[in-house]
Amino acid sequence: MIRKRLxxxxxGMAGIRAxxxxxxLAPDLYDIEVFGAEPYGNYNRIMLSPMLAGEKQLAxxxxxxxxxxxxxxxxLHLGNPVATIDRRRRCVxxxxxxxxxxxxxxxxxxxxxxxxPLPGADLPGVVTFRxxxxxxxMVAAAGSFKNAVVIGGGLLGLEAAGGLQKRGxxxxxxxxxxTLMERQLDPVAGGMLRHTLEERxxxxxxxxxxxxxxxxxxxxxxxxxxxxxxxxxxxxxxVGIRPNIDLARSVGLYCERGIVVNDAMxxxxxxxxxxxxxxxxxxxxxxxxxxxxxxxxxxxxxxxMVGHARYLGSALSTQLKVTGIDLFSAGDxxxxxxxxDIVMQDAARGIYKxxxxxxxxxxxxxxxxxxxxxxxxxxxxxxxxxxxxxxxRLLFGSSQLGDxxxxxxxxxxxxxxxxxxxGCNGVCxxxxxxxxxxKKLFTLEDVRAHTKASSSCGSCTSLVEQILAQTLGGDxxxxxxxxxxxxxxxxxxxxxxxxxxxxxxxxIPAVMRFMEWRTPDGCHTCRPAxxxxxxxxxxxxxxxxxxxxxxxxRAHANIQKDGTYSVIPRMWGGTTTPAELRAIADVAxxxxxxxxxxxxxxxxxxxxxxxxxxxxxxxDLNAAGMVSGHAYGKALRTVKTCVGSEWCRFGVQDSTAxxxxxxxxxxxxxxxxxxxxxxxxxxxxxxxxxxxxFGVVAVDSGWELHVGGNGxxxxxxxxxxxxxxxxxxxMEYCGxxxxxxxxxxxxxxRTAPWIERVGLPHVKKRLIDDAAGRQxxxxxxxxxxxxxxxxxxxxxxxxxxxxxxxxxxxELVEA
Amino acid sequence: xxxxxxxxxxxxxxxxxxxxxxxxxGDIAVFRTADDRIFALADRCPHKGGPLxxxxxxxxxxxxxxxxxxxxLGDGQxxxxxxxxxxxxxxxxxxxxxxxxxxxxxxALT
Numbered sequence: 010m011i012r013k014r015l016x017x018x019x020x021g022m023a024g025i026r027a028x029x030x031x032x033x034l035a036p037d038l039y040d041i042e043v044f045g046a047e048p049y050g051n052y053n054r055i056m057l058s059p060m061l062a063g064e065k066q067l068a069x070x071x072x073x074x075x076x077x078x079x080x081x082x083x084x085l086h087l088g089n090p091v092a093t094i095d096r097r098r099r100c101v102x103x104x105x106x107x108x109x110x111x112x113x114x115x116x117x118x119x120x121x122x123x124x125x126p127l128p129g130a131d132l133p134g135v136v137t138f139r140x141x142x143x144x145x146x147m148v149a150a151a152g153s154f155k156n157a158v159v160i161g162g163g164l165l166g167l168e169a170a171g172g173l174q175k176r177g178x179x180x181x182x183x184x185x186x187x188t189l190m191e192r193q194l195d196p197v198a199g200g201m202l203r204h205t206l207e208e209r210x211x212x213x214x215x216x217x218x219x220x221x222x223x224x225x226x227x228x229x230x231x232x233x234x235x236x237x238x239x240x241x242x243x244x245x246x247x248v249g250i251r252p253n254i255d256l257a258r259s260v261g262l263y264c265e266r267g268i269v270v271n272d273a274m275x276x277x278x279x280x281x282x283x284x285x286x287x288x289x290x291x292x293x294x295x296x297x298x299x300x301x302x303x304x305x306x307x308x309x310x311x312x313x314m315v316g317h318a319r320y321l322g323s324a325l326s327t328q329l330k331v332t333g334i335d336l337f338s339a340g341d342x343x344x345x346x347x348x349x350d351i352v353m354q355d356a357a358r359g360i361y362k363x364x365x366x367x368x369x370x371x372x373x374x375x376x377x378x379x380x381x382x383x384x385x386x387x388x389x390x391x392x393x394x395x396x397x398x399x400x401x402r403l404l405f406g407s408s409q410l411g412d413x414x415x416x417x418x419x420x421x422x423x424x425x426x427x428x429x430x431x432g433c434n435g436v437c438x439x440x441x442x443x444x445x446x447x448k449k450l451f452t453l454e455d456v457r458a459h460t461k462a463s464s465s466c467g468s469c470t471s472l473v474e475q476i477l478a479q480t481l482g483g484d485x486x487x488x489x490x491x492x493x494x495x496x497x498x499x500x501x502x503x504x505x506x507x508x509x510x511x512x513x514x515x516x517i518p519a520v521m522r523f524m525e526w527r528t529p530d531g532c533h534t535c536r537p538a539x540x541x542x543x544x545x546x547x548x549x550x551x552x553x554x555x556x557x558x559x560x561x562x563r564a565h566a567n568i569q570k571d572g573t574y575s576v577i578p579r580m581w582g583g584t585t586t587p588a589e590l591r592a593i594a595d596v597a598x599x600x601x602x603x604x605x606x607x608x609x610x611x612x613x614x615x616x617x618x619x620x621x622x623x624x625x626x627x628x629d630l631n632a633a634g635m636v637s638g639h640a641y642g643k644a645l646r647t648v649k650t651c652v653g654s655e656w657c658r659f660g661v662q663d664s665t666a667x668x669x670x671x672x673x674x675x676x677x678x679x680x681x682x683x684x685x686x687x688x689x690x691x692x693x694x695x696x697x698x699x700x701x702x703f704g705v706v707a708v709d710s711g712w713e714l715h716v717g718g719n720g721x722x723x724x725x726x727x728x729x730x731x732x733x734x735x736x737x738x739x740m741e742y743c744g745x746x747x748x749x750x751x752x753x754x755x756x757x758x759r760t761a762p763w764i765e766r767v768g769l770p771h772v773k774k775r776l777i778d779d780a781a782g783r784q785x786x787x788x789x790x791x792x793x794x795x796x797x798x799x800x801x802x803x804x805x806x807x808x809x810x811x812x813x814x815x816x817x818x819x820e821l822v823e824a
Numbered sequence: 825x826x827x828x829x830x831x832x833x834x835x836x837x838x839x840x841x842x843x844x845x846x847x848x849x850g851d852i853a854v855f856r857t858a859d860d861r862i863f864a865l866a867d868r869c870p871h872k873g874g875p876l877x878x879x880x881x882x883x884x885x886x887x888x889x890x891x892x893x894x895x896x897l898g899d900g901q902x903x904x905x906x907x908x909x910x911x912x913x914x915x916x917x918x919x920x921x922x923x924x925x926x927x928x929x930x931x932a933l934t
Contacts, residue, residue, distance in 0.1 A: 819832055
C-alpha cells in the first residue's frame with residue numbers, strides 16, 4: 010500500500026496529541042512530517058508555571074522528546090516555521106525553503122500572546138508568558154533584578170506573578186478590571202483571592218491601565234494612566250492570547266477570530282484539518298488542554314478514515330496552579346432573573362461556594378478554599394442533571410455522609426504528600442502527584458491505571474480528580490454521557506443500549522460487528538456489560554453467554570481470595586426453619602466447610618467451599634428445599650425484614666410477609682448491579698430500609714416507598730418516592746422501579762449513582778406521574794421474570810454439560 | 825515423568841474458556857481463544873496469586889478474577905502499567921489432542 014502523506018504544522022500539545030491518537034488507530038496509514046517553530050520536542054505547556062516557579066525543569070515537562078519522533082518514523086523540522094502553503098500543489102513551504110507535500114494537512118498553530126501596543130513595549134526586559142524561551146528570560150531576570158510588574162490579573166498573569174515571587178522578586182500586578190480572574194471568578198471569590206495573595210506579599214494596582222513602558226536601554230518602570238510610576242526591571246504582559254491565524258488567512262482559509270472548523274475539525278479546505286487554540290468551533294475558541302485533547306481525538310478519528318466522531322464543543326472548568334490556593338470555577342456564573350444563586354460564605358475559614366442554577370440545572374460554579382466537590386459539580390453541569398432534589402444540600406457536595414476509606418477529607422491542596430488518599434490500595438498524595446507529572450498523566454483513567462488510586466471502591470475519586478486538576482490546571486474528565494464503555498469502542502453505554510434496540514441486535518458478536526468494535530472479542534469490561542444489556546433487551550430470546558459472565562455468575566458462587574468459593578442459600582425475607590438449618594449444618598460438616606457466617610443480609614454464608622464440591626453442595630441444599638441466594642450476582646440479593654405486626658408490639662403492618670412476597674416476585678432478576686431490598690414494619694425502621702435500593706417502611710395508613718439508598722462505600726439515604734395503601738401497589742411500584750433501573754442504568758451502576766445521574770424528578774415522572782407507563786414497566790418486569798426464575802443450582806445438578814466448569818481437565822500426580 | 829503429556833482434547837475447553845490441570849506443585853491453567861489456539865500458564869496471577877483459569881478470556885489475554893490484572897497468554901506478562909510475569913508451558917495440539925510440556929521431575933499422568 011502506498012502511504013498517504015500527513016503534514017502537521019505546529020509541534021505543540023494539541024497537534025502531537027492528534028498524531029498520537031492517529032498512530033494508535035492507524036499506525037501505517039501515513040508518512041508524517043511535523044514542522045515546529047520552537048527548537049524543542051513537544052512539551053507540556055501547562056507545566057510552564059511550575060517551571061517558572063522552579064518546581065520543574067524542561068526535561069520534566071517534555072511529553073515527546075526527539076527520539077519519540079524517530080521511533081515512530083516521523084520527520085521532524087524543529088525551529089523551522091512554515092512560511093506558506095501552496096494549496097494547489099498541496100505543498101507546505103518552510104522559512105528555510107524546505108518543501109513538504111501532503112495528502113492531508115493538519116494546522117495546529119496555536120495562539121500568540123497579546124502584546125499591548127504601548128510606547129516602550131519593545132524595550133529589553135518586556136516579555137510575554139507563552140513558551141520556554143519566555144520562562145528562560147524571566148528566570149534570568151529574576152536572577153539579577155528585583156522589581157517585576159505583571160500586566161494582567163487573569164489566570165496566566167497570577168501564575169507568572171506567583172512564580173516570579175517564588176524566585177525572590179517584588180511583584181506588582183496591574184489589572185484593568187476590579188476583580189481578579191474576572192472571567193472565572195465573581196467579585197467575592199476574586200476579593201478573597203486578592204486578600205490571600207496580598208498576605209503572601211504580592212501588590213495589586215487595580216483597576217488600573219498601563220499607559221507606557223519607561224526606560225532607555227532596558228525597561229526601568231511603567232507608568233499608569235493616572236500618572237503613577239512603578240519601578241520595573243521586568244515587565245510580563247499576560248493580558249491574553251489570540252488565535253494564530255496569520256498563516257491560514259494568508260493562504261485564503263476562512264477565518265473569523267480563529268480558523269473556522271466543522272464538527273470533524275475540518276477547515277473550509279477539506280484536505281486541511283485544524284485544531285487547538287487557533288481554531289474557532291461553533292463560534293467558540295478554547296485555551297485549555299481538556300477541550301484540545303477532545304478535538305485531537307475527533308481529528309485523529311477522521312484522519313484515520315474511521316470518520317464517525319464529532320466534536321460538539323466543551324464545557325470548561327478552571328483551576329489556578331498557585332501552590333496552596335484552592336480555587337475552582339466552571340460554566341457560566343453570571344446571575345440573571347432566570348437564575349438562582351446558592352451561596353455559602355465562611356470568611357473565617359476562607360471558604361466561599363457559589364452555585365448558579367437555571368431551571369434546576371447547574372449553569373456555573375465558583376469555589377474558593379474548598380474545591381473537593383468541583384469535579385462533582387462539573388459532572389452535573391455537563392450532564393445537565395436536574396438537581397432539584399439535591400438543592401438543600403447542594404453546597405455540601407457529594408460527600409457529606411459517612412464515606413469510608415478516604416483519607417483525611419477536606420481540601421486536597423492542604424494535604425501533605427504523605428496523606429493517604431486511597432484507603433483500598435494505600436496510595437498517598439505524593440505518589441499521585443509524582444505519577445501525574447513524571448508519567449505525563451492527563452485523565453482519571455490514567456491515574457487509576459498507573460497508581461491504582463480510586464480504582465477499587467472509588468470513594469476517593471473526587472480527591473484524585475482534585476489533585477489531578479490542581480496539578481494540571483483544569484479538569485480533564487470526559488462527561489459521563491460521552492464516556493466510552495471501554496477501550497474496545499468509542500460508544501457510550503447509552504449509545505450501545507439504544508442501538509441494540511433500534512437495530513434489533515441479539516448477540517454479542519452482532520453488537521460488536523455492527524458497532525465496529527476494535528477488538529475481536531471485547532474485554533472483561535465490555536463483554537459482561539453487553540451480555541447484560543442483551544439479556545435485558547431480549548428476555549426469553551437472548552441466549553446467555555457464559556464466557557462473558559464474571560466467574561461468580563458463571564460458577565453461581567463467590568470467589569474468595571484463596572480461589573475457594575462461598576455459598577449462600579436464599580432465606581426468604583430472612584426467615585428459615587429448623588429443617589433448613591439442619592441441612593446447612595449437615596452440608597458444612599459433610600464437605601468440611603471451614604467457616605459459617607451470618608451475613609449482613611439476614612442469611613447464612615458457607616465460606617471456603619472447593620470449586621469441585623459446589624455441585625454436590627447445591628444438590629444437598631436443593632434437597633432440603635433451598636435455592637440459590639444469588640449473593641454472587643449483579644442481581645436481586647436480599648430482602649431484609651423486621652418481624653413486623655405479627656410479633657412486634659410496635660409493628661403496624663406485616664413486614665415479613667411483604668418482604669417474602671417481594672422476594673418471591675423479584676428473585677432471579679439480573680440487574681445492572683446488585684440490588685438489595687428491605688421492609689420495615691413501622692417507622693422505627695429496624696430493617697434499615699432507608700439505605701436500600703428499594704426500601705419499604707410501613708406506616709399505619711399503608712407503606713412508604715423509598716429508593717436509591719446505599720450502605721456501602723458511599724452512604725446514601727434513600728429518597729422518598731411515594732406512599733401507597735395496599736401491598737399490591739407496593740409490588741407494582743417495586744417491579745416498575747426495578748425495570749426502569751434495569752432499562753436505564755449503566756452496567757455496574759447502582760441505583761444510588763443512577764438516581765443522582767438522572768435525577769429523582771426523572772424517576773418520579775416515570776413512576777408517579779405516568780401511571781400507564783408504570784404499569785407497562787411492571788408488565789415488562791414480570792414478563793422478563795418468566796425467563797429468569799429458574800434455580801441455577803437445580804439446573805446445574807441436572808445438566809451434565811455444565812460439569813466441565815467444575816472438574817479439572819486432568820490430574821497429574823508425582824511419578 | 826516429564827516431556828510432552830496429553831492432558832485432554834480441545835473440545836473439552838469452551839472457546840474463550842479455560843480448564844485446570846492439577847499438579848502437586850500447583851495448578852496449570854489451559855486457555856482456549858476464540859480462534860481455537862491453546863495456551864498454558866501457571867494458575868497464579870503475578871499480583872496476588874488469583875486463579876487465572878477463572879478469569880474472562882479476551883483476544884490473547886485473560887483478566888484475573890480477583891483484581892482485574894490482565895495477563896498476556898502468549899508470554900505470561902502482565903499488561904502495562906502493571907508489572908509481573910507468570911510461568912508458561914509449551915503447548916502442542918495434534919488431531920484435537922492437547923499436550924503440554926513439563927520439565928524434569930514435575931509430574932506424570934495418572
